[in-house]
Amino acid sequence: HYTGVAMVEFKMNPTTGKWILVEINGRFWGSLPLSVACGIDFPRYLYEMLCTGRTQFPAAYDINRYARNWLLDLYWLRENLRNDRADPNLMTVPLPRVAREILNIALLRESSDTLTWDDPSPALAEASQFVRSYCVPRIRRLGPVRRYMQWRLRTAAAKAGRILFVCKGNICRSPFAEAATRALAHNWLKVRSAGYYPAPNRPCPEHSLAAAGEFGIDLSLHRSHLLDAEAVEWADTILLFDYENEEALRARFPKAVKKWHYLGALDAGQPLEIPDPFSKGLDAFHSSYRQIFELLEKRFLPHLALVGSDLPSTARQSRDIV
Numbered sequence: 519h520y521t522g523v524a525m526v527e528f529k530m531n532p533t534t535g536k537w538i539l540v541e542i543n544g545r546f547w548g549s550l551p552l553s554v555a556c557g558i559d560f561p562r563y564l565y566e567m568l569c570t571g572r573t574q575f576p577a578a579y580d581i582n583r584y585a586r587n588w589l590l591d592l593y594w595l596r597e598n599l600r601n602d603r604a605d606p607n608l609m610t611v612p613l614p615r616v617a618r619e620i621l622n623i624a625l626l627r628e629s630s631d632t633l634t635w636d637d638p639s640p641a642l643a644e645a646s647q648f649v650r651s652y653c654v655p656r657i658r659r660l661g662p663v664r665r666y667m668q669w670r671l672r673t674a675a676a677k678a679g680r681i682l683f684v685c686k687g688n689i690c691r692s693p694f695a696e697a698a699t700r701a702l703a704h705n706w707l708k709v710r711s712a713g714y715y716p717a718p719n720r721p722c723p724e725h726s727l728a729a730a731g732e733f734g735i736d737l738s739l740h741r742s743h744l745l746d747a748e749a750v751e752w753a754d755t756i757l758l759f760d761y762e763n764e765e766a767l768r769a770r771f772p773k774a775v776k777k778w779h780y781l782g783a784l785d786a787g788q789p790l791e792i793p794d795p796f797s798k799g800l801d802a803f804h805s806s807y808r809q810i811f812e813l814l815e816k817r818f819l820p821h822l823a824l825v826g827s828d829l830p831s832t833a834r835q836s837r838d839i840v
Contacts, residue, residue: 520544523564551631552585587631588623589648595620655761658790667783667790674755674779675822680708682753684763684778688713688742689722690796690803691759695781695810697735702815707822710752712745714766723796729803733811750774757781760791781810784817 525547527540546560553560556579566572595616603610622628633641657663681699683692692711699709720742722730730737743749750756750771756778758764767778782790792809795802 522567523560549585551629552583553579555585555629556580556583584628585631586623586628588633589644591619591623592648650765651761655790661786664783664786664790667780668786671755671779671783671818674777675818678755678822680752680754681710682749682756683709683711683781684713684745684756684767685711685759686713686762686766686794687715687717687720687796688745689720689740690726690794691792691806691810693722693737693740693742694726694730694735694807695757695814697730697737697740698733698807698811698814699819701735702819703822710743710749712743712749714745714763714770715742716744718742718744725795725798725800725803728800729795729807732804733807745770747771750777753777755779760794781813781818784813 522544523546525543525545527543528537529540530537550560558576558579563572563575567575598610598616599613601608601610603612630641632644658667683695683699685692688711692713696709696711699707703709718741722737722740727737745767750767754777756767756774758767758778758780759782764778764780768775780790782788782792788809792806793802795806
């Protein structure tokens, strides 16, 4: 008695020519733009069925039509041009075919998964995503840009009173950064951590506990916190670790864009991103924590403005040592 959209997947045995039913999924599917390009507008038909009561829909459609995701194809073309064609384990194609693929795109012989003239917004969003994910990280490697990011974070640190560290799950990098900041600042700095992965109250993994212990930090009592609007509003400065963290905050809290910074920006001579060690070995955790600890100790805390006669002497002493 199912009613609505479904994706039905079959596979054919090339030896016998027989077909088998693999699965039925009650949802839209990745190649949906091709169906629309062939004349079967499933999204519109679903709307008309639910909202206007329509029950009869066309069964005929165009054939020999092709649709292409241009953004994914750019990565495909790059990999095919780079990879070793003598390696039988790689799904590469001959260079003439790669050239033909480029020609097909240039001559607009195929429809796009996202670009349509009656609604160009998805294509514009995809182009924006490409610029942010591919172009921006490379621009940020340039010396002047890195120095500007460093200056911007140092300026924010000089005015910061409440620091929020954000990573994906709040069980690896951000809790260590929170605890390390408290230890280095002798608890005179207001600091919190959170993650956007929707699974709160998780403990840190074993490798995290072991690596943190080498720095004299105990994470055994930590439980993950889910990032929310209250935490973002609370913070003066938000410190991130990688591009995924930035994209997550941009999508959820776009008005807070001026608050967040990459912790790695403090050292213009090192990589901007601090990789997530989750599900990796102890060495990955130790490397990540060493980078975080040194950035906090040698480059972040010295630029905080929270040093004065109203602070405990232990904090002033720690600041002088740093």
